[in-house]
Amino acid sequence: MTLTLTDLLNEKPDIPWCYTCQGDGYLVYVGGPGYYSTYHGNYLPTEREEPCDDCRGTGRNDHSSSPTNAVRHHLRNLTPSQRLHLERLTQGHQLAITPANYQALEDLLNEVENELGGKHPVTIELEAALDNAQLLEPATPPTAHRGPRIY
Numbered sequence: 299m300t301l302t303l304t305d306l307l308n309e310k311p312d313i314p315w316c317y318t319c320q321g322d323g324y325l326v327y328v329g330g331p332g333y334y335s336t337y338h339g340n341y342l343p344t345e346r347e348e349p350c351d352d353c354r355g356t357g358r359n360d361h362s363s364s365p366t367n368a369v370r371h372h373l374r375n376l377t378p379s380q381r382l383h384l385e386r387l388t389q390g391h392q393l394a395i396t397p398a399n400y401q402a403l404e405d406l407l408n409e410v411e412n413e414l415g416g417k418h419p420v421t422i423e424l425e426a427a428l429d430n431a432q433l434l435e436p437a438t439p440p441t442a443h444r445g446p447r448i449y
């Protein structure tokens with residue numbers, strides 16, 4: 299299974315268990331046919347459990363130093379607005395974003411490229427997403443008659 303940026307963005311950041319193995323820490327590989335079952339009267343596939351690479355068998359997505367988890371960590375560090383922008387850009391929307399957010403996403407791309415390499419699908423997807431971003435001009439200063447707005 300190749301993880302994509304969309305997969306990573308679909309993961310809820312507040313759920314700490316590993317998505318690859320659903321928190322089990324291992325994956326069950328089914329190879330068949332494996333052995334003849336006299337009880338079932340047919341061949342049953344062999345099942346073998348392999349530790350999950352993504353979480354190194356911990357079952358959590360924040361407990362190992364795998365490159366994908368490093369990327370998850372960087373995604374978690376995005377502000378809600380940066381994350382939203384990234385999600386929409388990844389979906390192919392052309393979006394004007396603020397210079398600060400653009401910078402943050404460019405930094406993210408650099409980190410992802412460091413972790414996964416330039417040829418990884420996530421890196422390529424992120425690059426394509428950033429291509430959809432248009433840099434917003436710096437905001438025009440508020441007009442004089444308008445008082446400061448507090449949100």
Ligand SMILES: [Zn+2]
Pocket residue numbers: 316317318319320321322323324350351352353354355356357358
């Ligand atoms: Zn796992």
